Amino acid sequence: MITRWLMNDRGGAVMLGVLLLAALVVPLANLGIGADSPLHVSTYTVTLLGKYLCYAVLALALDLVWGYCGVLSLGHGAFFALGGYAMGMYLMRQIGERGVYGNPLLPDFMVFLNWERLPWYWHGFDMFWFALVMVALAPGLLAFVFGWLAFRSRVTGVYLSIITQALTYALMLAFFRNEMGFGGNNGLTDFKDLLGFDLQADATRVSLFLASAALLAIAYVACRHITGSRLGRVVVAVRDAENRARFLGYRVENYKLWVFTFSAVLAGLAGALYVPQVGIINPSEFQPLNSIELVIWVAVGGRGTLWGAAAGAVLVNYAKTSFTAVLPEVWLFALGALFVLTTLLLPRGLAGLLRNRGEAR
Amino acid sequence: MTPLLRRDRVFDFLAPPLPPDALLDTRHGPILYLEDISVSFDGFKALDDLSLYIDDGELRCIIGPNGAGKTTMMDVITGRTRPDTGSAWFGSRVDLLRLDEPAIAGAGIGRKFQKPTVFEKLSVVQNLELACHGDKAVWRTLLAALDADQRATVAGVLDTIGLAGHAHREAGALSHGQKQWLEIGMLLTQRPRLLLLDEPVAGMTQEEIERTAELFRALAGAHSVVVVEHDMEFVRSIANKVTVLHEGRVLVEGDMQAVQNDPRVIEVYLGE
Ligand SMILES: Nc1ncnc2c1ncn2[C@@H]1O[C@H](COP(=O)(O)OP(=O)(O)OP(=O)(O)O)[C@@H](O)[C@H]1O
Ligand SMILES: [Mg+2]
Numbered sequence: 001m002i003t004r005w006l007m008n009d010r011g012g013a014v015m016l017g018v019l020l021l022a023a024l025v026v027p028l029a030n031l032g033i034g035a036d037s038p039l040h041v042s043t044y045t046v047t048l049l050g051k052y053l054c055y056a057v058l059a060l061a062l063d064l065v066w067g068y069c070g071v072l073s074l075g076h077g078a079f080f081a082l083g084g085y086a087m088g089m090y091l092m093r094q095i096g097e098r099g100v101y102g103n104p105l106l107p108d109f110m111v112f113l114n115w116e117r118l119p120w121y122w123h124g125f126d127m128f129w130f131a132l133v134m135v136a137l138a139p140g141l142l143a144f145v146f147g148w149l150a151f152r153s154r155v156t157g158v159y160l161s162i163i164t165q166a167l168t169y170a171l172m173l174a175f176f177r178n179e180m181g182f183g184g185n186n187g188l189t190d191f192k193d194l195l196g197f198d199l200q201a202d203a204t205r206v207s208l209f210l211a212s213a214a215l216l217a218i219a220y221v222a223c224r225h226i227t228g229s230r231l232g233r234v235v236v237a238v239r240d241a242e243n244r245a246r247f248l249g250y251r252v253e254n255y256k257l258w259v260f261t262f263s264a265v266l267a268g269l270a271g272a273l274y275v276p277q278v279g280i281i282n283p284s285e286f287q288p289l290n291s292i293e294l295v296i297w298v299a300v301g302g303r304g305t306l307w308g309a310a311a312g313a314v315l316v317n318y319a320k321t322s323f324t325a326v327l328p329e330v331w332l333f334a335l336g337a338l339f340v341l342t343t344l345l346l347p348r349g350l351a352g353l354l355r356n357r358g359e360a361r
Numbered sequence: 362m363t364p365l366l367r368r369d370r371v372f373d374f375l376a377p378p379l380p381p382d383a384l385l386d387t388r389h390g391p392i393l394y395l396e397d398i399s400v401s402f403d404g405f406k407a408l409d410d411l412s413l414y415i416d417d418g419e420l421r422c423i424i425g426p427n428g429a430g431k432t433t434m435m436d437v438i439t440g441r442t443r444p445d446t447g448s449a450w451f452g453s454r455v456d457l458l459r460l461d462e463p464a465i466a467g468a469g470i471g472r473k474f475q476k477p478t479v480f481e482k483l484s485v486v487q488n489l490e491l492a493c494h495g496d497k498a499v500w501r502t503l504l505a506a507l508d509a510d511q512r513a514t515v516a517g518v519l520d521t522i523g524l525a526g527h528a529h530r531e532a533g534a535l536s537h538g539q540k541q542w543l544e545i546g547m548l549l550t551q552r553p554r555l556l557l558l559d560e561p562v563a564g565m566t567q568e569e570i571e572r573t574a575e576l577f578r579a580l581a582g583a584h585s586v587v588v589v590e591h592d593m594e595f596v597r598s599i600a601n602k603v604t605v606l607h608e609g610r611v612l613v614e615g616d617m618q619a620v621q622n623d624p625r626v627i628e629v630y631l632g633e
Contacts, residue, residue, distance in 0.1 A: 230506070231499065233483055233491055234491060234502050237483065243474075244480065247472050248547065249467045249497045250497050251463045251498075251499075252463075254498075258499050
């Protein structure tokens with residue numbers, strides 16, 4: 001069965017192939033080849049690639065709700081950040097006595113604020129499995145409650161996009177506050193190790209890169225499984241003719257709700273792998289601009305294709321890295337121009353371009 | 362009133378769907394009762410104390426000038442518009458005003474929109490499969506494929522609507538008349554007891570119209586069919602009983618002959 005859908009999904013097959021290749025070559029080129037060789041891949045690059053892969057998972061998550069279900073979320077960065085914070089809390093608790101203040105229980109910022117006790121919601125985060133559950137549960141629950149309210153009231157289109165944007169903005173303001181207990185505007189940082197492995201070690205970095213690649217591959221297969229099932233066709237039906245689906249007996253709200261929640265969980269997982277690689281999570285991850293950039297990645301890659309969205313995330317972020325190294329002020333303008341140009345010239349994104357080529361041949 | 366029916370727009374993730382026919386009670390004759398229904402939009406009365414009864418197995422045509430309220434009436438029956446006053450019952454036990462659109466569809470009412478609406482990005486056969494009777498809960502559609510009975514229904518309907526040769530074409534690529542048929546086919550796979558068809562032959566060729574008339578006549582009996590149509594030729598070819606709607610009320614009801622010769626009807630149509 002798997003071979004059959006890989007045959008029908010050339011883009012996906014290529015993407016999984018490239019991932020597999022990268023998973024074999026990158027560790028070898030980092031750990032196996034000496035730093036003096038031109039074939040060596042630096043740890044900095046490995047981490048950068050791992051970061052791109054996390055973005056690609058986030059793009060997949062958005063493509064599922066936007067490309068297939070027609071729900072344009074302008075707040076998906078919030079779910080990514082929540083997953084990141086859950087992981088960050090675990091990493092903070094791992095620091096233990098090695099913090100600046102040497103407090104075995106309280107993270108530095110709490111000692112700094114003269115807090116006596118660990119807030120109740122920080123309990124349990126010393127256990128990895130608990131943190132993992134929260135990585136999925138926090139964004140999933142938020143998406144479920146938000147979606148339940150929004151979809152049941154039949155909020156759609158631009159209005160829905162605006163309230164998702166408001167959601168992430170509100171969360172950003174909340175996380176900025178010191179009283180919230182998430183480190184205020186500094187966020188969570190100075191992480192030492194994960195599951196006992198030193199986060200600065202090359203081998204840990206490579207493992208995180210591999211985990212990101214694995215997450216992307218699994219997320220892709222899961223999303224493809226959903227879009228290929230009857231559920232996937234109902235979702236497309238809801239996108240294209242919501243009322244028709246409703247009058248056929250589908251509870252449109254439930255469909256949107258489950259897809260939205262699943263997508264949020266996926267975004268949370270991506271955030272959780274992102275944080276140990278970049279070494280910090282702070283409220284700026286909630287900023288509305290991040291969610292909008294995410295929409296641009298998906299639009300550039302080609303929405304409604306999954307692999308296109310993932311490729312778009314990697315390409316645009318590669319461009320961002322290269323661009324900001326030379327002309328940091330210009331990047332936002334370049335991004336805006338990119339979005340306008342894709343909308344006008346490539347409404348189906350790069351994936352659409354490739355597909356047209358294929359059809360013309 | 363069973364508690365099961367008291368759920369108005371509630372998320373019933375776990376509740377089983379209404380078992381077809383378990384609740385439908387037509388022993389008292391009509392399958393659809395509309396009584397004293399009024400709907401107003403910003404003070405304008407689209408339906409004005411409308412009362413209408415459709416018998417089980419009947420084929421009823423509803424005609425009337427533009428803006429008479431025909432589509433609004435269907436909106437009320439299918440749960441899209443809530444009337445200001447009045448009551449609407451499906452059989453003698455299902456209170457339509459307490460159900461939302463999916464529940465009404467699940468109870469056995471199928472509706473074709475005035476503007477043909479199919480899922481353009483999906484293939485013809487996928488459209489029919491989506492509409493097919495059966496459990497429409499999220500988890501079922503993720504995990505379960507169609508069963509043999511459902512697949513047989515789809516294959517049968519594909520033949521009935523004459524689109525077997527186009528089964529794997531994208532629905533968006535069909536002609537207008539074919540889309541109309543596909544939408545009718547979707548209603549059929551849904552296995553409703555009552556079909557509401559809003560202008561089903563608009564945009565069809567003469568030959569297609571004749572085949573549609575044949576199909577509707579065959580459907581009546583096992584199904585109750587309500588057809589809204591402007592095409593008088595078509596109405597004449599299928600109608601036993603015709604209801605004329607005008608300004609949100611029933612103007613005249615009777616057989617085609619009587620209706621056509623009624624001075625009030627002539628006035629309404631000439632007055633246009
Ligand atoms: N949502 C709405 N808001 C305001 N007015 C409406 C709305 N829906 C319908 N109307 C008005 O109600 C009246 C009845 O409309 P309806 O669509 O039921 O007519 P109809 O008999 O189906 O006409 P047609 O033959 O043109 O389809 C019309 O005057 C229409 O403008
Ligand atoms: Mg109408």
